Amino acid sequence: MNLLAFLVWMQVARTEQRLFVIVSASQTLTDVSTTDLRGIYLGQVTRWPSRHAMMPVIPSTKTRSGEAFMRRLMRMAELDYVQHWIGVVFRGQAASAPLVAGSAEQAARFVAAHPDAIAIVGEVPAEKNVRVLTVDGKLPDAVDYPLRW
Amino acid sequence: MATARIDLAFMFCSVPTDVMRRLLLLLAFLTAGRAFAEDALRPPPRLHFGGFADGIARDESTNVVALDLFSTLRMSNSWTGLVEVVGQKTWRSGENSPEQSEVGLERLYVSYRPSDYFRLEIGETHTGIVRWNEREHRSRFLQTPIDVPAIARRPQDDGAWPLRFVGVWASGRARGSLGLTYEIGAGAGPGTERDEIPIFSSSRSPAGFVAMSIAPENFPGFETGVSVYGQHVPTKPNALRERDVTVFMNYVNRGLEVRAELARMEHDFTRIPTTFRNEGYYVLLSKRLGGVAQRARPYVLFDHVNIDAADTYLRNSASENAWAAGIRYDFTEHFVVKSEYRSQRARDGSRQPITSVQLSVSF
Numbered sequence: 001m002n003l004l005a006f007l008v009w010m011q012v013a014r015t016e017q018r019l020f021v022i023v024s025a026s027q028t029l030t031d032v033s034t035t036d037l038r039g040i041y042l043g044q045v046t047r048w049p050s051r052h053a054m055m056p057v058i059p060s061t062k063t064r065s066g067e068a069f070m071r072r073l074m075r076m077a078e079l080d081y082v083q084h085w086i087g088v089v090f091r092g093q094a095a096s097a098p099l100v101a102g103s104a105e106q107a108a109r110f111v112a113a114h115p116d117a118i119a120i121v122g123e124v125p126a127e128k129n130v131r132v133l134t135v136d137g138k139l140p141d142a143v144d145y146p147l148r149w
Numbered sequence: 150m151a152t153a154r155i156d157l158a159f160m161f162c163s164v165p166t167d168v169m170r171r172l173l174l175l176l177a178f179l180t181a182g183r184a185f186a187e188d189a190l191r192p193p194p195r196l197h198f199g200g201f202a203d204g205i206a207r208d209e210s211t212n213v214v215a216l217d218l219f220s221t222l223r224m225s226n227s228w229t230g231l232v233e234v235v236g237q238k239t240w241r242s243g244e245n246s247p248e249q250s251e252v253g254l255e256r257l258y259v260s261y262r263p264s265d266y267f268r269l270e271i272g273e274t275h276t277g278i279v280r281w282n283e284r285e286h287r288s289r290f291l292q293t294p295i296d297v298p299a300i301a302r303r304p305q306d307d308g309a310w311p312l313r314f315v316g317v318w319a320s321g322r323a324r325g326s327l328g329l330t331y332e333i334g335a336g337a338g339p340g341t342e343r344d345e346i347p348i349f350s351s352s353r354s355p356a357g358f359v360a361m362s363i364a365p366e367n368f369p370g371f372e373t374g375v376s377v378y379g380q381h382v383p384t385k386p387n388a389l390r391e392r393d394v395t396v397f398m399n400y401v402n403r404g405l406e407v408r409a410e411l412a413r414m415e416h417d418f419t420r421i422p423t424t425f426r427n428e429g430y431y432v433l434l435s436k437r438l439g440g441v442a443q444r445a446r447p448y449v450l451f452d453h454v455n456i457d458a459a460d461t462y463l464r465n466s467a468s469e470n471a472w473a474a475g476i477r478y479d480f481t482e483h484f485v486v487k488s489e490y491r492s493q494r495a496r497d498g499s500r501q502p503i504t505s506v507q508l509s510v511s512f
Contacts, residue, residue, distance in 0.1 A: 036324070036368045038369075044322060044328075045188065045265055045322075045324070046262075046265055047262075047264050047265050051227075051263055051264055052169075052226055053223075054227055055192060055193070057190070066439075074371070075369060075402055075403050076401075076402075076403070076404070077404060077437055077443060077446065078439065078482075079406070079437075079443075079479045079482055082482035082483075083290075083291065083479075084484060086199075086290075086291065086482075086483075086511050087291045088290070089197065089221065090219060090288065091201065091283075092221060092229065092231045092258075092260060092270075095193055095195075095197065095221060095223045095229065096193030096194075096197060098194070099190055099191075100190075101190055102174075107189055107190075110190045114192060130376070145271065
């Protein structure tokens with residue numbers, strides 16, 4: 001019975017995917033809605049409440065978290081996402097496409113050093129100068145956390 | 150069809166070959182640059198250069214080679230500038246018609262954006278009266294099919310709707326579940342010549358524009374809206390009033406793309422009770438395939454425009470009733486090949502089949 005429970009736990013652990021939204025510890029923001037999050041990563045929401053321009057960072061699509069970001073949050077293929085951003089920049093709606101981080105640590109280092117950055121990562125980074133946001137008021141540990149699949 | 154294939158092969162072996170070689174070299178260079186850029190996480194530069202290169206080969210129709218270059222400059226947190234220049238060369242295969250080349254300024258504006266609720270642009274930009282034009286601007290790389298729908302063609306390409314504009318433009322997006330956006334513009338539109346925007350001469354054409362759209366949060370990928378444009382054109386001997394209304398609907402989600410737009414244009418003489426009505430629409434359906442075919446996106450486009458033959462202001466525009474089916478194949482995010490079959494009504498009323506191939510690069 002214990003072996004069966006362990007195998008079930010292993011399967012759940014292998015397939016469960018969570019994404020975390022991190023910002024600089026100097027940001028006053030503590031929560032973000034999924035609507036705004038999609039807006040930020042589609043180039044529709046570009047400003048912090050302080051009116052500073054955001055610098056969005058995404059996980060590389062070569063990682064599991066990057067795949068989940070594209071498929072679950074953006075609901076589009078990587079090709080379409082890249083071309084969407086070519087259009088956003090071409091139309092003058094944003095200065096540049098999101099930066100692509102190869103790892104959660106790399107994203108966290110960048111966010112810690114740039115107060116206007118916001119990143120989506122697949123694991124909670126060890127970096128101290130960043131804060132994990134709640135999404136739609138839910139903590140990442142909550143069962144109904146929106147970025148948990 | 151055998152003739153068509155030979156013509157296409159001939160075109161690929163002659164003029165476009167050089168273009169294709171240059172495009173592929175450019176692609177290799179840019180791809181290497183981007184791979185390097187991904188390793189280093191740095192803030193984006195203040196000055197950004199980009200562009201698109203297109204080569205379109207058609208049998209028994211107009212071939213196109215176009216280069217679209219743009220640059221954006223982030224001057225401060227709120228101020229940015231954009232300049233776009235387009236060069237294009239067109240010629241017809243199988244005929245001794247002369248080649249036509251043009252290089253022109255497409256957009257030049259300064260933008261002030263203190264928040265997402267408000268953005269102000271001053272300069273030469275696109276009207277947005279036809280959403281396709283607003284969405285794609287000049288680049289054919291970004292659009293799924295090869296051809297631009299008839300209502301979104303530029304006046305230089307015999308299009309009827311006023312796509313460019315010089316003036317002041319305010320736009321913004323309200324936060325909330327409705328995804329409401331607005332646009333308001335005032336300035337000068339096309340003058341007595343449809344493809345020119347006079348600013349300092351007596352043929353200046355005052356114009357205004359209002360648009361609203363919504364993208365509801367609980368219907369991801371769906372967007373719909375309406376645009377209204379009006380202008381006074383000092384044509385002689387009678388001046389014209391123009392009123393344009395367009396309604397659009399887009400649904401882009403999980404690889405599916407549905408775009409539809411209905412446009413109506415009315416011209417009234419200011420002193421004579423005469424009204425000319427012109428209207429058009431397009432419907433585009435496309436779907437990115439899955440699995441090993443995920444780089445392919447088959448599509449079908451229905452394209453219709455009806456120009457009042459008595460409307461002399463649109464004497465260079467013609468009615469059109471066409472459909473096109475094709476496939477877009479994305480070799481990379483920045484290199485696309487499209488192949489299309491189009492059936493359209495010629496000026497003599499007969500159906501004209503056109504086969505086209507496009508190579509397109511973004512950088």
